[in-house]
Amino acid sequence: MNKFRLKPEIYYGSNAIEYIRTLKGKKACIVTDKFMVDLGFIDKITNILDDKGVTYRIFSDVEADPSRETVLVGLQHIIEQKPDTLIAIGGGSPIDAAKAIMYFCIKTKEKLVEPDMIKKPWFVAIPTTSGTGSEVTSYAVITDKKENIKIPLAEDYMLPDVAILDYELTRTMPPSVTADTGMDVLTHAMEAYVSKEASYFTDIYAERAIETVFRYLNRAYEDGNDMEARAKMHDASCMAGIAFCNASLGINHSLAHALGGTFPLPHGRCNAMLLPYVIRFNAGLKGREITNPEVAKKYQNIARLLGLPSDSLLEGVLSISEGIKIMNKRFNIPNSIKEFGIDKDEFMKHVDDMAKAASQDMCTSGNPVKATFEDFKKIYMEAYE
Numbered sequence: 293m294n295k296f297r298l299k300p301e302i303y304y305g306s307n308a309i310e311y312i313r314t315l316k317g318k319k320a321c322i323v324t325d326k327f328m329v330d331l332g333f334i335d336k337i338t339n340i341l342d343d344k345g346v347t348y349r350i351f352s353d354v355e356a357d358p359s360r361e362t363v364l365v366g367l368q369h370i371i372e373q374k375p376d377t378l379i380a381i382g383g384g385s386p387i388d389a390a391k392a393i394m395y396f397c398i399k400t401k402e403k404l405v406e407p408d409m410i411k412k413p414w415f416v417a418i419p420t421t422s423g424t425g426s427e428v429t430s431y432a433v434i435t436d437k438k439e440n441i442k443i444p445l446a447e448d449y450m451l452p453d454v455a456i457l458d459y460e461l462t463r464t465m466p467p468s469v470t471a472d473t474g475m476d477v478l479t480h481a482m483e484a485y486v487s488k489e490a491s492y493f494t495d496i497y498a499e500r501a502i503e504t505v506f507r508y509l510n511r512a513y514e515d516g517n518d519m520e521a522r523a524k525m526h527d528a529s530c531m532a533g534i535a536f537c538n539a540s541l542g543i544n545h546s547l548a549h550a551l552g553g554t555f556p557l558p559h560g561r562c563n564a565m566l567l568p569y570v571i572r573f574n575a576g577l578k579g580r581e582i583t584n585p586e587v588a589k590k591y592q593n594i595a596r597l598l599g600l601p602s603d604s605l606l607e608g609v610l611s612i613s614e615g616i617k618i619m620n621k622r623f624n625i626p627n628s629i630k631e632f633g634i635d636k637d638e639f640m641k642h643v644d645d646m647a648k649a650a651s652q653d654m655c656t657s658g659n660p661v662k663a664t665f666e667d668f669k670k671i672y673m674e675a676y677e
């Protein structure tokens with residue numbers, strides 16, 4: 293038996309944030325970061341809540357890579373206020389923090405009352421970057437800052453009830469963030485497309501997301517006010533999220549998590565740099581020979597979809613991996629770990645630990661090809677130069 297989950301409800305397009313007017317609740321908690329408050333994005337929500345006579349609290353202390361401590365402070369707000377509606381607005385971090393707050397809230401209630409007595413707040417997620425797809429997934433990652441480890445959380449009840457894709461909120465993203473998050477979308481879609489769990493259903497979303505990134509990311513990067521490109525990228529981010537939430541991610545994310553956890557580098561930027569190396573590994577490219585033809589066929593399909601040279605498996609794999617390198621260059625994203633400015637000795641000091649962490653990452657099991665510790669180390673070494 294197979295499963296493809298279609299949730300949450302999605303409201304999209306210009307002024308989709310007006311959905312807030314239709315909320316039925318009377319007490320809301322808004323989870324966000326200082327940046328959203330400074331930009332005045334919160335006002336778009338609170339003005340509507342004021343009109344409706346809905347009371348609200350704003351928890352705006354979420355930092356990048358939210359910590360467990362921050363989540364527990366947010367939980368305290370929820371316990372005191374008892375909101376019927378939880379609204380998360382921001383990039384991946386506020387949405388992840390809200391999911392984690394929901395996680396700890398339900399876990400706490402489970403200890404105190406019968407499961408059918410637990411009432412979950414109506415959860416609305418409003419992404420303001422086009423990258424994580426967090427608005428349609430039931431995962432979150434929080435950080436234990438003392439131990440310097442990432443804690444992945446996954447429960448169905450962390451999935452938002454509603455996702456609002458209002459592309460007007462992405463207009464202020466600077467070009468580098470547009471590129472990094474856009475390449476993260478591409479990585480999500482490509483990993484979902486070749487994943488062991490991929491299906492016809494997930495392929496549809498992954499293919500459309502990949503096509504959209506190739507067609508519109510450059511436009512959004514060159515001109516942040518190109519709202520057609522912004523809208524397409526915002527939708528593609530969500531589609532890639534639907535694809536990978538139902539299929540899975542793979543070792544590209546495992547490698548990026550460990551690299552970004554060791555050196556302070558943006559997540560999407562790590563993914564983009566690693567992607568050509570992972571494609572070659574997954575296709576089993578040895579010299580000019582393809583040793584994993586089934587996986588290579590999927591990359592060939594993508595190359596064909598994009599109108600890139602794809603007459604043979606080799607041509608398909610090479611054109612897609614080289615195409616990504618060209619995109620990276622255009623977006624000023626390094627094509628090697630060295631280009632990030634990481635010293636070789638420093639890199640060598642950490643490579644074994646990174647390879648170990650990557651091999652234990654939750655994304656590794658979804659990869660179409662089994663990767664050993666030695667494989668992870670080899671990919672890192674190749675990616676260094």
Ligand SMILES: [Fe+2]
Nearest residue numbers: 424476480559
């Ligand atoms: Fe990602």
